[in-house]
Amino acid sequence: MRDDTVSAAPVPLKWVGPISISGNVMSGLHEVPLATYETPLWPSVGRGAKISTLCERGIVATLIDERMARSVLFEADDAGTALAAVQALDARRDELQQVISRASRFAKLLDLHHQIVGNLLFLRFELSTGDASGHNMVTLAADKLMDHILSTIPGLRYGSISGNYCSDKKATAVNGILGRGKNVVTELLIPREVVTRRLHTSPEAIAELNVRKNLIGTITAGGLRSANAHYANMLLAFYLATGQDAANIVEGSQGITHAEVRGGDLYFSCTLPNLIVGTVGNGKDLAFVEQNIARLGCADDREPGENARRLAVLCAATVLCGELSLMAAQTNPGELMAAHVNIERKNAR
């Protein structure tokens, strides 16, 4: 009765670009693959990409931080026992690193945070995970760390391998504040003339719309660390095209667009604190994923982590392209609707 054959959902994919990128990780002109059912996204990102090539430095991408986190949950005898455990573990980070090293040769303990609620102890392990996004690496490390802690610290009992203080694929504040994934800031300084001629709007209009819509509008909606037009769209398409665990667009969507007029030109930036991407690991062994990652230049022989950092920067630059294009469109009454109708007609399959 049940069909056990694995088939596929062939999500339409197109390479878009090139995008002009510079920054502390990489530079150059790069095309990016976007897999999506919402095909108007392609020309939208393409328009932003074109703009990037008309700006002196292109999109300047700065990698701020990278880490992957897993929080475990212990039940302690009481809050005092939980606190004593935290203090003991803080003093034993070398020992914890040794345990982690038995789980993975790439994983390094970067930091350790905790929350104590009543007698519940949430421990958040933050690791560097090389070229992997690191979900499995941190879970495996957390598993071994729990065993070690339970056998060496008295008064604790197993609660859960994940205590949701991680947090994975949920709308929370912790990831933006403590870090989870790659934190990338992208900036583009667009000459006024490019804004007016190519985007048919003005630096003032885009900056004002950003304040009113992305900042104030999202705040009124009860937004959480979110101030953008549609990061999730670009993230989904890029994640699917490169074999990422695309459910991580949930936290990925929590970023901030900041735009200002500078000397008549437009400063436009996207801050993406939670890009969770990797070039190895789950999903990366599919043939088309391997090809796409290779074509992106992220399968080269480099220092561990370097390929994943490049991928994160490519992703972040893609987000800026799509965000800029939509923001420009929304400054003009009717443009968005007209664009959608036209594009859907053209792309009709």
Next chain:
Amino acid sequence: MRDDTVSAAPVPLKWVGPISISGNVMSGLHEVPLATYETPLWPSVGRGAKISTLCERGIVATLIDERMARSVLFEADDAGTALAAVQALDARRDELQQVISRASRFAKLLDLHHQIVGNLLFLRFELSTGDASGHNMVTLAADKLMDHILSTIPGLRYGSISGNYCSDKKATAVNGILGRGKNVVTELLIPREVVTRRLHTSPEAIAELNVRKNLIGTITAGGLRSANAHYANMLLAFYLATGQDAANIVEGSQGITHAEVRGGDLYFSCTLPNLIVGTVGNGKDLAFVEQNIARLGCADDREPGENARRLAVLCAATVLCGELSLMAAQTNPGELMAAHVNIERKNAR
């Protein structure tokens, strides 16, 4: 230099189930398609599905509400002008419906909300949209409504076709409170013996873990209307398999798992206020999507909206299956890790 040919990201897909479902929309045994790079999801949902067939009523799914929203942004002369506009429009809902009807014969105005911030006016139109998820329908309607409002209400100027008080694909509170998408509650009463024998845990352990991890853990993480283990995983896989705009898993992830022990048995429920799915519209004309929707029984000749409601219920039931399975696994030290390792080995392609 650039390859313009559209190719595809063939995301692995498998049909899982059957799931036993009853409730105010549909009932019966149903298999569901899940497209994902995280293939351990298949046996995980499959285990939950099996459990559903061992419970008397299966998963009881209650559709609470359905609507799609778009908020527009006006600049008003001042707050007083914005307030006068809101009062005028509230008194003219019939007229607004006429404007909407010119954009779509399916769209019905259900409600109208607003936020006034200084002299900014955010108007949130809430429509029923038949079998479509309704993104484009509300945008088209909003476009016509803005034209109409600008030409009939003095003191307003165009701000944006979307003011982010909608909100689309962002972590906000407004959708859960005012409604956006289908709001579906799923409930399953699992006999104690099924919990112990099939899930190798106890009702008490699952209920306690839910409080500590999904409720308290997520709260400590600064979660927003979110209390679950991994709704986003099931939503992504179901959305991709059925041609949905999967970036809507951002708000989809904001749901609440509630579990209690009742007379020794386990009451387990998932509340999903923001399922944004449709059986027609963007992405639904792809051949494999058409087949999948048809195989789900959601392409039949029914009242407008009925196919989409069935799809939402199938999706919600799928979420419960995956959530139950993971929660059960996390009550047992080591089980999650062992399961992942085993499954990844088995599924190695």
Next chain:
Amino acid sequence: MRDDTVSAAPVPLKWVGPISISGNVMSGLHEVPLATYETPLWPSVGRGAKISTLCERGIVATLIDERMARSVLFEADDAGTALAAVQALDARRDELQQVISRASRFAKLLDLHHQIVGNLLFLRFELSTGDASGHNMVTLAADKLMDHILSTIPGLRYGSISGNYCSDKKATAVNGILGRGKNVVTELLIPREVVTRRLHTSPEAIAELNVRKNLIGTITAGGLRSANAHYANMLLAFYLATGQDAANIVEGSQGITHAEVRGGDLYFSCTLPNLIVGTVGNGKDLAFVEQNIARLGCADDREPGENARRLAVLCAATVLCGELSLMAAQTNPGELMAAHVNIERKNAR
């Protein structure tokens, strides 16, 4: 051993102003009482008040909405039963009003909202409450409504007289979205010359600081519907001076400052969606409170609710004065610190 005599905490109080106010509730020049241990607040609000008198219309205050809410909690047999109850009650609003009228002759049912989570039903009753802030009125009404509902709707059981979907004195999104208390927007258009000469800064500097600090800064902090410098300070001082339940500054603090440059002048606005104030009820029978409310002109013989609306406007205008003054100070390096040091020295008792 225990001293049962009620004594007092004599919080220092000073009348500040006058503030120039206009709008849809009242107009004129008004002094306001501020009770606080943080005495630098007095000259700070005083400076803002002075500015208001130099602007053509003064502070324009627009009352957008008013209501008080209480949510009750029922346990239902299941979600379907909860939904049926909601539908039945929606159709019986007249009957609910009759029950409410037995609790208070002032209370009117304005709206009814709900949340269904699993088999839990949260019902949020929204009432107008005349000149009272209405905490007790809605609780009393909710008590009678619960009795009535439990005796007329099958399948429900008592959960709690308050289900926290109200919500009272907590950092939540629901009050800003559905309304609780008075929603007042205050706006002030300040001539450029007043900004430069009196506030020693520029319209551009204040508008820019507001975006960077109040909007973006608060968003990075994981703020919830909050974008201001220090509303809570003014609210506390005004609430204490007028006998309000000052713990309601928690939700009162959740408001939005919006500033823009307009034709070279400064547009400065404070949006306060949750001012919970009254001129009668708990705390209002203390002699000094009676005197203060009378001196504010809020104890006059007016239509029910009109005195409370005036009080809300006075409070909102006070908030704008203090917010403007601090924002101006923070545009200048060192000014805030110098001001604090000077004022504390002067106020040293």
Next chain:
Amino acid sequence: MRDDTVSAAPVPLKWVGPISISGNVMSGLHEVPLATYETPLWPSVGRGAKISTLCERGIVATLIDERMARSVLFEADDAGTALAAVQALDARRDELQQVISRASRFAKLLDLHHQIVGNLLFLRFELSTGDASGHNMVTLAADKLMDHILSTIPGLRYGSISGNYCSDKKATAVNGILGRGKNVVTELLIPREVVTRRLHTSPEAIAELNVRKNLIGTITAGGLRSANAHYANMLLAFYLATGQDAANIVEGSQGITHAEVRGGDLYFSCTLPNLIVGTVGNGKDLAFVEQNIARLGCADDREPGENARRLAVLCAATVLCGELSLMAAQTNPGELMAAHVNIERKNAR
């Protein structure tokens, strides 16, 4: 026209207790002063206090952490410049401490966090501040730190002495995650017989209500790191009675009540991550405040910070008493209303 004389708002104050307290800071029986217009709070806290004396260890209070924070805002040339500044400052913590020591001999730099949004740099300085709550101490330190940083790090410009990533008196997530104020957990194990006889309810009823109302109810309301019935009430009354900056109840209200049944007894805990209290500083030189702090035993000659820690524990224990009493009342239909009516009648002045 204006009355410049400083008068007072004499908020009614009563000593309540004694409360039985133990833990890592202090132990014994202690009465506490509560200043409030909501006088039913007195018997409510008194009932909880009585319960505490009937439990073996009384309320066990664990001080988890203490710090005060101020975030400053810099404008950087670009994100890369901001990142370089962060890296440089991280390597110069000793130097930063020297600057801080010039502002205060008590202030010690505990940690340094940052957020980079586009080219904006938010630096959060976290200090220990002895017996002071520390608002002014951190602002003064931040002022000197900004001067130092601006004169030693190139590419930065003054943005604001406060960038709202602190955050002070606002509903945000950062304080609970990174710490601000005293973090105190209070726990009480109440014998079943005490719950039934004195609180007229059961451990099961209180634990269940806590999950449904404080956890789930607040989550549906879009709550942020908040899960309690009314912490703000007790905090306000205690803060006013002891000369605290009571506007800090905004973040103080963001705590979590956790209750469970243990071997038939009731485990009841309140986690208060953001108690911002001091025994010296602003407001503490008022005569009645001095007396109250002395009577609390928090003006004794102790190690710096020890008096403030005791005060925080007394405050936290007070919160538990009031929370327990209200939660117990809400398990019983009608009790809350009856209690309010009776008490208000008795307390009528």
